[in-house]
Amino acid sequence: MPAFTDALKRLLVGRPVHSERLSETLLPKRIALPVFASDALSSVAYAPDEIFLTLAFAGVAALTVSPWVGLAVVFVMTIVVLSYRQNVHAYPSGGGDYEVATTNLGVPAGLTVASALLVDYVLTVAVSVSSGAQYAAAAIPGLRGYEAIAAVVVVLVLMTMNLRGVRESGAAFALPTYAFMLSIIGMGLYGFVRLALGDLPQVESAGFDIEAESQFAQGLTGLGWGFLLLRAFSSGCAALTGVEAISNGVPAFQKPKSKNAATTLALLGGIAVTMLMSIIVLAQAMGLKYAEDPATQLLRDGVPVGTSYEQHPVISQIAEALFSGFPIGFYAIAAVTGLILVLAANTAFNGFPVLGSILARDDLLPRQLHTRGDRLAYSNGIILLGGSAAALILAFNAEVTKLIQLYIVGVFISFTVSQTGMVRHWTRLLRTEVDPSARGRMQRSRVINAIGLTITGLVLLIVLATKFVRGAYLAIIAMALLYLLMLAIRRHYLRVRAELAVTDDTKNRVLPSRVHAIVLVSKIHKPTMRALAYARASRPSVLEAITVVVDPDETARLQAEWDAKDIPVPLRALDSPYREITRPVVDYVRSIRRESPRDIVVVFVPEYVVGHWWEQILHNQSALRLRTRLHYTPGVVVASVPWQLASSEGLADKEEPVAPGALRRTGTVGPFADDDTPAGR
Template sequence: MARLRSVGVGDVSKRILLGRKLRSSQLGETLLPKRIALPVFASDALSSVAYAPDEIFIMLAVAGATAYAWSWKIGLAVALVMLTVVTSYRQTVHAYPSGGGDYEVATVNLGRTAGITVASALLVDYVLTVAVSISSASQYAAGAVPALVGHEAVAACAAVVVLTALNLRGVRESGTFFAVPTYLFMVSILGMCAYGLVQLLSGDLPEAESAGLQIQPQEGWDGPLTQVALFFLLARAFSSGCAALTGVEAISNGVPAFRRPKSRNAATTLLLLGMIAISMMMSVIVLANQMHIRYVDPHELERLKTAAGAALPAGYEQNPVISQIASGVFDHFPPGFYFVVTVTGVILVLAANTAFNGFPVLGSILAQDGLAPRSLGSRGDRLAYSNGIVFLAAMSMLLIWIFDAETTKLIQLYIVGVFVSFNLSQLGMIKHWTRHLKSERDPATRRRMMRSRAINTFGLGMTAIVLVIVLLTKFLAGAWITILAMIFFFLIMQGIARHYDRVELELAADEQDKVMPTRVHAIVLASKLHKPTLRALAFAKATRPNALEAIYVSTDDAATTRLLEEWDERRIDVPLKVLHSPYREVTRPIVQYAQEIRKANPRGVVAVYIPEYVVGRWWEQLLHNQTALRLKGRLLFAPGVMVISVPYQLRSSRIALEREEAAEGRVHAGDLRRGRVTDRSRDDL
């Protein structure tokens, strides 16, 4: 095998973090089977079991513990909405399997404006998914590790960085990593609830640690509730509980990541997600009620009183609902309690992975449609949409830092965006089926389409009611921030679309583009008479311009004199023009001279040849080519002026090239087994 040289530190670090590069032809190897797709795309919706019941109890606690009697009914209402949304999205993944999800449905059926609205809502929701999940996990971690108290935002940002690195390795690899914890979470919650329900049926279910406490209602809610007040209370609790629906839409955006048959596998995963999430949420709510849990807003712990009505001791720590259930159910089996709490904290971190899989795919589709920067549509070394992953990480960390990783504040911003996309998606699907029914004549197919349209119509009604309730109950609590963010993304995407449209029109070829310039005036920049300058002169001569001259900017009389003398001694057959610069500027005199030549011959072209050093180390770039970079930046804005870089490779550049070629040709562990080593390479071994 050919002799190998040392590989750059940056290349080694990148390979360690991200793994080996994958060819485009290996894209099929990264597709997910259902057993991996379920934890990848469902971890967000499943993890909501860790905080959605908490939010329901917090909202009902406003009126005191007696309002908890409504918790299971609110849970059923949330479950009904989730089942409806899951059923509706099963229609979507069959009709639109390309991965556009709600955005594609709205764009195709309702127009571009509706599509941009859905896209802006989903972008905000994905960012909030990461921020809420990671912030909630950091709160769990701070409760277990006292050293993290007060540093939750730092811990949350560190977790986002780790998730980003894992996702940059590719969907398949990150999915395999996340599968085990997600399945452990399912087993722990369902196992805990099953054991608790068995205890309930046998009459052995213990009470929760907070069962003996009283909840003091908030001011204004301490008397008998009117029908209006009761409705508003239940509406607030219902809207908070609907946080359990976030993440359901991610599967419709991630259909391309499934193995074939993509649509059927995605629909099956959706059904599994809905049934598991509903079972877990309802079991938690039922057990919390039967164990008489008392749970209030963490910022209002003073409302919790002892059975005698006295204040709780200072430093009282209120554990989350799942933690209290696990503590009671496994009161004689501590390992069970620690297992449930640990995997719950882990799943809250991994829940953000749903957004890390959905956001980049959506970003790539928006980039293809000219609504987002084209860079979001580029796949990285591991065939993941790396730029979208990094952008999502940056936005979520900014949000975590601004809100100091406080879940209670962030949760108020949640679910507005996702229900906006739900509504427009359902409306788009209704129009989709209506349009196809006009041309379909097969009775069986028409019945199936009518059934699908009825499902989407019912889904639209349910999600519209939820959206109205969410806006009414959460607008002043922080939902207005989400709406402003959606408007911001909407305007940004429209601005990007207008820019790309203008550029496309401006770049459209016409007959004038065939007109040849009447004259080419070439100028070669000379700072010294050395090899780079001579190479630039030779290259300029080879292009046979109408006029050719070298330009030197004089800032020192002695240096100018030496250059002129050397020019004459070497008998260079290209005239050297000296531009005097009394203020020691180099860039401005050259730009002005090129513009004057252009003005003298408007139909001609000025070709500026700039010798540049090619170096192999990053720090060498800081020592060379700075004047050339500034000059190119100025000349690019001059009409009729062409800038040509003439590279001269220094020794360090050749070493870097050889090092890169050696790294590309290196035989990696497992290559022989996979058949990636040629016969020649095998002989060299």
């Protein structure tokens, strides 16, 4: 069984990589762009859908403003990209928004950003993969009703790929990401050429009308219309998710890290806004109608289209119309769009583990998240992200419309707090900087970050106002719970560190007066004799063997055999009228401690080491309980004396310890757990 699991692990993850090869995992810009930008680029596939879907509540006339909503999103994207270029130069260590906030605003601000980003990364995977599953179901009718299961399978595949290492997963996902970029930009150019020639076709939904909500029946006026515009804008701002991932992933870039990260950010921003505006303008020009509930909102000759109509995503409708005489073009667009939606989750699989590692280093998350796995990736963080996203997908049945409401709240919280920290960062440096050219650069950077703070702060307020009751409150609750959890973890680690710290009192503490050694015995066999030999070799002040009287006749035979073999260690029999094994031993050990508090009691437990999982079930139950109880007794040391059975031969070269310094538990079996003991019988 261990050999099988090891072979399966090597098949899925690959062979371990030496620590000295860490530099070989660093990413050039051509691979870093698809690795860190796939999330932001993929939002082009669903951000236009959300804009049109929201505006549809006000009827057909409202769709004419979609390009202006898109331009507002582009403006915010430009400001955020410029702001984060300052971040990657000022804080290249990989802490990103968390480091900026903690350094400049304090631990509470850093925890706020960290909790927001962690929740947002989980949502990124859930939303992206669920959206990809919806696209796949549109192309493959057999997937209808199984989107959640398909999405979970995809998450597991992505998790496995990322466990192989950042560079390997990036190289595997680079081609689909570049194919998506070229396809969408190419489709946009083709569409604009046909628009200029007056040959632009209409999409399948162009002939429909949209029934406006009652509050918009009098036209596009009033407070309700303004609120709807803000809602459409906040939904379109989903296009900004993923921008922050590059600032968290600077250490993964090749040198010069900051310069390469800043260049990748600029490329990301330029490509994303180009694709976003191309889709929105073409969709509006081609008469696209898109509604949250198409069966009732979309009208054909004044009558709802009903449930028989299947509404396709915005990109699918545009591609189908543009390539009506060239079906290969449509299927290519659909394929790369579905792929990029799935691969968008890869950004989170690169950002979440790095951030989790930094938080673990700072005692805010379990320290296991700071450990690299066989392939030099933060394996525990990757697994945690995959499991959390899969649970979320199943909870919301992979419905993007529901998940999207939880989205982008966290990222704009981190945007806003980070830009506040950057403004304070430049202000602090300007107090001591005297060089005029350096001061000029700092002042320009502060202006950029101040504008970023203003814009992202306003967007955050809009997002909270328009999405709070529609589901964003769940994301905020999750962030608050994660914030409190990280505080509790930090308090625990600080308390343990203080408790274990070496003080003058510890260094000057008097050594134990004596060592009282006890060997547990149930029968005379090789493990018992080895335990006795080890105990004698340690030269304790007092050495004795003890057994528990469960069956008086058997105990009498054991004592007779003990005397016959002339074993030079006294054997004491402990009474157990209720046939217990653990309690008499623990009570006896504690009595020694009460009589001589300055003595150390060492309990030697003979132990079988077995080689098969099923052998663990047959052995060791009593010994495990006994050792657990003794571990909680002050002044007591439990020493395991292993005896390797034939079934365990060769396992030492094949298996690794579960954790540094931990014994591989193939079965801790001994006299107090063997089936031949009274407890076993």
